Amino acid sequence: MRKLAIVPALNEERAIGGVIDEIKAFDSTFDVLVIDDGSHDRTAENAAAHGARVVRLPYNLGIGGSVQTGFRYAFTHDYDLVARVDGDGQHDPGQLTALLPVVLGDVADICVGSRFAGSGGYRSSGTRRLGIRILAGTVSLMTRQRVTDTTSGFQVLNRRAIALFAQDYPHDYPEVEAAVMLHKHRLRLAEAPVTMREREHGSSSITALRSVYYMAKVLLAVGVAMFRRRATPVEDA
């Protein structure tokens, strides 16, 4: 079984090496692919020095475009399984133990690490928590399935999900819309409780000011996604 860890990173020169080492320490059979989304620091060099393959995007594409680059790579290089781990160190690769069995046991096509599914000690500001609640509620209604964490980028995917996302993946804040897409394509989504770490360096891409804009955009995208024709996933040869 060929396994790939996709690590999107933007200006994470201080955290990226540790993330790669942790993935390798967790399971050395994982190939690590870092997608450098137009960083202005030494993210790519540091990632390469820690033994990762590095894709350097010519300019910033945003998280959706970066992650899709990884899915395209996984698809064309015949990987059977992808683990997505953020390059800022907030995901603990050791907790892939909670996600992997769900996909390997074919219980779901994609398993998302959720901060709210279990008794995780995740703290965040009140408004942000409210936003996550609203999104989770909306997505749960649309997919007729309880989804607790729609913004988590800590995921494990099988070949079917890789094929779909290599072909079609939402842009800016993709996880919410991706959940609806999966439902429309009748792929199975599952959540597993994880805890996430405080960011070690840098700052989150979602600031308080942008949250409202973000919410409106995501709700529009999700609402429209329900009425969109299904993209034809590339045939899995």
Add this chain to the structure above:
Amino acid sequence: MILAGQTPLKVSIAATVASLILLGVVLELIRSRRLRERYALLWVLTGVVLVVLSAWRGGLNTIAGWLGVETYPPAVLFAVSLLFVLAVLLHYSTVLSKVTDENVILAQRVALLELEVSELRSETPEGRPAPAEPRAAEPAAPAR
């Protein structure tokens, strides 16, 4: 019989001249290949419709009557041009979205190809590209 207002002749002339200039500029841009036909179609349509409505006063008066614009028929010209401007703007947004999507795909492909090229390079000894196969000598151009 609908009692429609009349379009003043001066207004009609001025509007016709303006529309003709617009149409001329559009056609010239297409001719000199500065505007692709597929993006120009809406502009040509705009120009033609405006020229017809400006020059043909009877038509404009009648349409104004249908629409209930009783006092000043040239107001219909404003409405029509506004609609076309909105159509063109919306068209631009779709074009821009398409170009953005294509740009993303291009960037992804370039990045993946770069990775592949650098990996192929490092597989050859001394990290340099393998010497290209000597090409079969091109047949010399027949001397005349």
